[in-house]
Amino acid sequence: MDTIKIAVQKSGRLNEDSLRILKDCGVPIDNGKDQLRASARNFPLEVFYLRNGDIPQYLRDGVVDIAIIGENVLFEKGQDLEVAEKLGFSKCKVSVAVPKGSGYKSPADLQGKRIATSYPNTLSHFLDANGVKAEMHIINGSVEIAPNIGLADAICDIVSSGSTLFKNNLKEVDVIMRSEAVLAVSPHIGEKQAAILEQLRFRIRSVLRARDNRYVLMNVPDGKLQEIIRLLPGMRSPTVLPLAEEGWSSVHTVIPQERFWEVLDQVKQAGAEGILVCPIEKMVV
Structure with a gap:
């Protein structure tokens, strides 16, 4: 079976964050102590644990197809390498x-x-x-x-x-x-590996969108419904459901993390009550 080879930092914070995002993408890695290579259980991916400064050359030589690496290392040792995705962690x-x-x-x-x-x-x-x-x-x-x-x-x-x-x-x-951490690509990546990379990128984007947003539920008096909907920056349009208590509705929406507290303050002042905030595991748009 065709697999894609990914390099991650051998140890340290970037190693932990890299394995965490792969796990969140449904790609858990079985890695024994001091093991330099490991395979995913349910995705065609093999992990190489390498020294951070060596990763650009492994990409350049085609030993690995992709790598999770800091932009600072790429700028220093691999400006010729392509970045497929910015990952938003290890800043x-x-x-x-x-x-x-x-x-x-x-x-x-x-x-x-x-x-x-x-x-x-x-x-x-x-x-x-x-x-x-x-x-x-x-x-x-x-x-x-x-x-x-x-x-x-x-x-x-x-x-x-x-x-x-x-x-x-x-x-x-x-x-x-x-x-920040980025997903870098070898110039020698094969056609089949490039197709697997696109599957992985789809999962990564779904995870990153989820990390950057919060799912919010709130109870709103019907008389304040339109005013509060105008304050919400969520996806397309919020979901509005009638409550058992007449004259009230439940509003469900997604709010970007960067605007979260600002929007919550606004809707609370506008009359929203019983506000619940939930993390999002995956977010596909």
Whole structure:
């Protein structure tokens, strides 16, 4: 049977999030301890657990057909590779940070300085775009300690919460790029594997839509029905059902997560009562 080969990060948060979205897509993976390859039980998919920085080359060589990988890694090592889908999780930034006491005002202040980084290509692109020449020290891991030990004047590294910068007395001064997990595709993917990829993308989109929306039920006085319906941003038109109590209706709708609290405040003020909010498992449109 034809299968599609997908690479995911061997360990860490991206690994966990990648396996979670596959599971939510109905593709659970049986993976024993320290196993480097595993197969899905009910979908033609085989998982390769690889080091994050090696994944772009595996895609380029056609060893794997697709991969879940951070945009920051693709920008650094695989700008030639196609992105099939943005996945919305494992978000972070690649940023420039300097000691808190620094008088940094603009990228021009990096002229002639020493910058420690694990992202030399990304940093070079940023420096070139700003007409700055600086000395790079390429470090794999623990980049944030470089200024404290006198190795560098600044760093360029991944920033998630900023707590690591704070602990090392650094401050973020420039965001070079914002990153999230993406589904990347090998240029050598076969026709049958491309068809399986489309099936997987359909499932992924359904899961991501569900994560971004909430199902809401509310009781509404009939006299306020049209006013509240106008406030709802849901799919096409809400479902309206009469309640056993005369003069009241039950309104069912879907509200985007980003507008959720704003809309709830509005409909409550307009007269909605008994508002229930439910997560959505899958959402097919």
